[in-house]
Amino acid sequence: MAKPISIEVWNPNGKYRVISTKSMPGTRWIKLLTDQDCRVEICTENKTILSVDDILALIGDKCDGVIGQLTEDWGEVLFSALRRAGGTAFSNMAVGYNNVDVNAATKYGIGVGNTPGVLTETTAELAASLSLAASRRIVEADQFMRAGLYDGWLPHLFVGNLLKGQTVGVIGAGRIGSAYARMMIEGFKMNLIYYDLYQATRLEKFVTAYGQFLKANGEQPVTWKRAATMEDVLREADVISLHPVLDKTTYHLINKERLAIMKKEAILVNASRGPVIDEVALVEHLKVNPMFRVGLDVFEDEPYMKPGLADQKNAVVVPHIASASKWTREGMATLAALNVLGKIKGYPIWTDLNRVDVFLDENSPPPAACPSIVNAKQLGISASKL
Numbered sequence: 275m276a277k278p279i280s281i282e283v284w285n286p287n288g289k290y291r292v293i294s295t296k297s298m299p300g301t302r303w304i305k306l307l308t309d310q311d312c313r314v315e316i317c318t319e320n321k322t323i324l325s326v327d328d329i330l331a332l333i334g335d336k337c338d339g340v341i342g343q344l345t346e347d348w349g350e351v352l353f354s355a356l357r358r359a360g361g362t363a364f365s366n367m368a369v370g371y372n373n374v375d376v377n378a379a380t381k382y383g384i385g386v387g388n389t390p391g392v393l394t395e396t397t398a399e400l401a402a403s404l405s406l407a408a409s410r411r412i413v414e415a416d417q418f419m420r421a422g423l424y425d426g427w428l429p430h431l432f433v434g435n436l437l438k439g440q441t442v443g444v445i446g447a448g449r450i451g452s453a454y455a456r457m458m459i460e461g462f463k464m465n466l467i468y469y470d471l472y473q474a475t476r477l478e479k480f481v482t483a484y485g486q487f488l489k490a491n492g493e494q495p496v497t498w499k500r501a502a503t504m505e506d507v508l509r510e511a512d513v514i515s516l517h518p519v520l521d522k523t524t525y526h527l528i529n530k531e532r533l534a535i536m537k538k539e540a541i542l543v544n545a546s547r548g549p550v551i552d553e554v555a556l557v558e559h560l561k562v563n564p565m566f567r568v569g570l571d572v573f574e575d576e577p578y579m580k581p582g583l584a585d586q587k588n589a590v591v592v593p594h595i596a597s598a599s600k601w602t603r604e605g606m607a608t609l610a611a612l613n614v615l616g617k618i619k620g621y622p623i624w625t626d627l628n629r630v631d632v633f634l635d636e637n638s639p640p641p642a643a644c645p646s647i648v649n650a651k652q653l654g655i656s657a658s659k660l
């Protein structure tokens with residue numbers, strides 16, 4: 275028999291049993307569910323990553339919906355078990371859902387929710403922080419100070435790269451990539467080169483207008499270019515930030531050959547998913563190119579780093595915290611809960627992902643809609659008219 279899993283229960287007499295595999299920030303998400311007749315069970319097991327067996331034990335033989343985490347493996351086994359337990363709803367507490375087999379969920383009639391929009395600016399801010407930390411060698415300099423090694427100003431001490439007037443490269447200019455690009459352009463007056471499968475029209479318009487504004491004020495205008503190939507970005511940019519989804523087209527997008535065409539003093543930032551970079555190739559590249567720097571929020575074998583990465587002074591590494599602002603994490607919990615609630619209640623799907631804020635307003639009830647269900651079309655969920 276499977277080992278019992280420790281849980282905390284809210285509204286024990288609720289009609290719909292909803293599980294959250296982790297405690298999530300804020301309490302609004304719990305209230306939204308309990309107010310709508312849900313019994314909420316939150317896993318309190320002292321274990322960072324739950325296994326498939328742990329989650330099977332949580333689902334049990336009656337479960338209407340689950341809020342899960344990006345560290346969990348949501349595939350055939352879990353979706354078939356959820357279906358057998360009477361469930362129709364799942365949401366990742368994340369915008370990325372590369373940990374979810376959407377086809378398996380669809381096969382069992384289960385909606386797969388995610389949390390776009392609420393983490394765009396927070397994640398872009400962390401990518402910008404990593405860009406600055408890497409370009410100005412903040413972590414190395416901090417460690418030097420704490421080690422008591424500073425004995426006076428020197429002309430060569432921790433010389434880094436100036437961003438102003440340089441070129442920022444964005445690979446994957448979707449919500450987060452575009453927000454990051456704007457920060458680097460507005461903040462540091464960098465020129466933009468980007469690569470995406472689709473044209474980033476709003477971003478292009480913004481850079482054009484900002485360039486005109488600068489020119490009218492007697493400053494050097496910023497420029498933009500949509501690259502025909504990713505290699506063009508890698509060759510031209512001084513700072514490159516990766517923001518695509520992780521799928522088979524982006525796995526090891528940055529490999530040994532592509533690292534070799536980047537500038538020797540370039541800065542590479544990754545706040546998307548670890549496997550977008552071949553991390554073994556990256557470690558080798560960092561070793562032989564000391565002026566090349568990286569800022570990494572995500573890792574190929576998360577939570578582990580590939581051997582040698584931790585020894586590289588030209589790498590700034592943080593533990594997948596790009597979406598970790600209070601507002602964002604509470605908002606992610608709210609959107610995930612409303613995806614599950616909406617699917618259980620048979621609500622339509624929200625259609626304007628640029629307006630997820632309406633779900634986050636503490637002072638008014640959220641719309642009767644699922645904020646974001648990625649397989650809504652396959653499941654025949656209608657669009658909200660709100």
Ligand SMILES: NC(=O)C1=CN([C@@H]2O[C@H](COP(=O)(O)OP(=O)(O)OC[C@H]3O[C@@H](n4cnc5c(N)ncnc54)[C@H](O)[C@@H]3O)[C@@H](O)[C@H]2O)C=CC1
Binds near residue numbers: 470545572
């Ligand atoms: N480190 C962290 O904590 C966080 C990581 N993320 C990651 O960031 C990703 C992007 O999030 P959003 O910007 O909201 O998604 P989005 O869907 O708005 O943007 C992704 C962009 O990638 C582009 N793309 C897809 N395949 C590509 C390819 N082969 N080459 C170039 N571009 C390609 C798409 O066309 C799209 O414009 C998420 O899927 C997630 O994996 C998101 C939030 C936080």
Ligand SMILES: O=C(O)C(=O)CO
Binds near residue numbers: 367368594596598
């Ligand atoms: O939302 C995501 O995809 C994340 O990585 C969480 O920060």
